[in-house]
Amino acid sequence: MTSTLYHPACCSPLSDHWPLPLALPGVQLISTRFDPALLDPEDFTRCGVPGMTAVSKRQTEFLAGRLCACEALRRATGAPCIPAVNEDRSPCWPAGVVGSITHGAGWAAAAVARRAQWRGIGLDVEKQIPTTRADRLVAEILTPHELEGYAALDETQRALRVTLTFSLKESLFKALYPLVNKRFYFQEAELIHHDSSGYARLRLLTDLSEDWKTGAELDGQFVQFDDYLLSLVSIAA
Known part of the structure; x- marks a missing residue:
């Protein structure tokens, strides 16, 4: 399913800033910040993202991650789409594409590339774990x-x-x-x-x-x- 141009208030404008130390050729990394308090239930329909039954935080991080993935796919392949969900809950990427989605504590991102250049990509964000x-x-x-x-x-x-x-x-x-x-x-x-x-x-x-x-x-x-x-x-x- 292809997303629309609508951008929900619960997510900040999408960013293509590469924060990691080594840029990878052909890899598109898109990120956003999100606020579950600003989620409108209609945001899923407006964005073309399949809805889900979950608490507001889980819904918002899922929406944010899929919006990042859609834009990363557009930049990597020219064809924006919302990755479906596999039975094991992992993203289902289009043929010829590898990617990864991560989200946590109000920040989400996706990294996508063509399989011809990269066999696998794994992306993870964590909030600093307290010492205890x-x-x-x-x-x-x-x-x-x-x-x-x-x-x-x-x-x-x-x-x-x-x-x-x-x-x-x-x-x-x-x-x-x-x-x-x-x-x-x-x-x-x-x-x-x-x-x-x-x-x-x-x-x-x-x-x-x-x-x-x-x-x-x-x-x-x-x-x-x-x-x-x-x-x-x-x-x-």
């Missing part, structure tokens, strides 16, 4: 190797380490899942490098397919802005 919650979740998200030195970090560094690792592994999953059609979890990949430039590298700790086995490494990148952390994992064609 990070300390509760750390053993679930970090592998034993990633946990080395964690206790010696100060509160700010611990919160950032968990937020960063969580987000990059979410992006990794989004990039690989459409290629392997197999779910995997936090302990089945690890962050082996990250630096102040925003570059990161991850390694698989499990076999996912013939092409993606234990030891395979992938590049990622990340940036912090306005108490958010945005990460992206990309797989070149």
Whole structure:
């Protein structure tokens, strides 16, 4: 379904600003800020986005994400459309296209590219995890190797380490899942490098397919802005 030119009051004007440190050729990243208090139930119809039954926050983030995806598709392919929803709740992208949608705490974005250039794209945004919650979740998200030195970090560094690792592994999953059609979890990949430039590298700790086995490494990148952390994992064609 193609969207109209209508832009809802619950979303800020769409932005094509690339906040990440490394621009990727052919990848279109579109973002918006959203406010559930400003959602009009008729916004879905006006925007050409299928409605959904959910609380206002969930409806607004879904609408915002789909509007970003529609514009990213228009820029990448010349054909704007609203991605449908697969049975597993992932976006259903048009043939010849890869993409990823993310949203959280009032900010949404989509990244889209042609499959001829990119095999997979994973995008994830997270609000900074508070230190007390990070300390509760750390053993679930970090592998034993990633946990080395964690206790010696100060509160700010611990919160950032968990937020960063969580987000990059979410992006990794989004990039690989459409290629392997197999779910995997936090302990089945690890962050082996990250630096102040925003570059990161991850390694698989499990076999996912013939092409993606234990030891395979992938590049990622990340940036912090306005108490958010945005990460992206990309797989070149």
